[in-house]
Amino acid sequence: MDDFFNETRVNQIDQEPMKRENTNTHEPLIQQYQYPISQPMDDFFDNRHWQNDENMQDSPQDPNNQTPSPSTSHDFFDQQPSFANNELSSPPSNRREKQREPCPVCGDVVSGYHYGILSCESCKGFFKRIVQLNKKYYCSNNDQCTITKTTRKKCSSCRYNKCILLGMKREALRIGGNRGGRSALKEEYDKDRANRKKKRLVSSSSDQNHNEHPFQPLEMKNEMTDFDPKPANFLTSFDSILGMTNLDIIKDITSSWIPEEQVAERARKAVEGMIFVNKYSVIDHVIRMDEQVLFSKVLWAKQTAAFRELSTDDQVKALCKSWPHVMCLDQIYRQLWFSDEKHLLLVSGRKISQESFSTYFDPGAQKMAEEIMRITTIYKKLRIDRTELICLMMFSMFILDERPQHQLIAERIKSCLLDHIQTHFSDQPARFHELMNAFRETSELARIGTEWFREKKLYGMIPSTYILSEVLDNGNSLMQA
DNA sequence: ATAGCCTTGAGG
């Protein structure tokens, strides 16, 4: 079963990597709508060519196109890769860049691009083994292990998860095991190299890049300029939320938000050519899209000062714990701003009417879909605005971890939300509590969703080739009652 | 199983 899915996904990589067209034409319109209820977007969206995906083109695509990966600061400068003996024959800047990169996974010395990211030899070999031999590992520490050069042998499960989350791609392994030649990911690597070069120029000309954070996605600069640049009046980048006002924080997390249309574009590419054959294929379809949604949320989060408060490992852990919440809130966001009360709107734009839930979904998924519809109406009644929803999503990423640092950030986000409400809804003293009540219901749904996901996985209906499945299926203690 | 070093080979 796994093999079957492996095959289908692996096959896609030999094709040309996906090219992103600029699809940003609608988003400014969308973002103007702060109040979904009074300004329904349905008309606007109903005539879109992508609203139903019957007419999918069969152009090649890369479902894992989104490649988070780090670039770093750090102090491994003095180490020399032992294999860099051809040093003199290559462009010096390029070489030097590689030398000073710590491996994002373990901190060892980077030897080049491997399976999608810059990494060291050992992590390259590790990832290759895992994928080639189709190994499965389990963590006895609730997927909470920290991976460093010295600890990397201790927990293969956490190491592998970290590889995946940082952007290593199983598909980068060749099907036939052919040696030599160029990587299928060459274009990505070239882009990333260009970005790093640009970034180095910028940081060396302006200031020390002492505030560089190690958890930066590959091509992030590109992504964000392609996507949704922060408004010109908000150019400050903060080191820490400690030095920011609540308003700064709100601006920071809302301006990095990746527009729905661009998430949709990515999700559609990921399911191009797939058809709904049966209920299982719907699960497959939805999960494949959700993977893209999640990547977008990761990109978003990593742009924000609040999330950057955490170490790389804590960021990974935070995502592992909160992804069901994030996905629920994102679906609610989609329902509120882009759908109507009668349909569940998938991120691809496909609509599923409430009456046909039972046709498309198994009973568990049906219950969840219905819950989404119900909880959406609660938020709708409250007339939640975009800022509030985005704050709640950020809040959910911290509140599930009991450690003091996480709780502190969660509290801060909460106070931002409170501020926002007091400023814009001063006539509604109960609004904050009502929102938090709705959030509690959303959390309960996320818990149910997690159980559903586990069950499906147990029955082999969610292949472990999915990142969602492999990396993020570990939020055991999701709920505080 | 790990990780350092070696070999390959398409594309520049």
Added chain:
DNA sequence: CCTCAAGGCTAT
């Protein structure tokens, strides 16, 4: 030619 990211080999 050369590069460099894939796969391979092997002592630990």
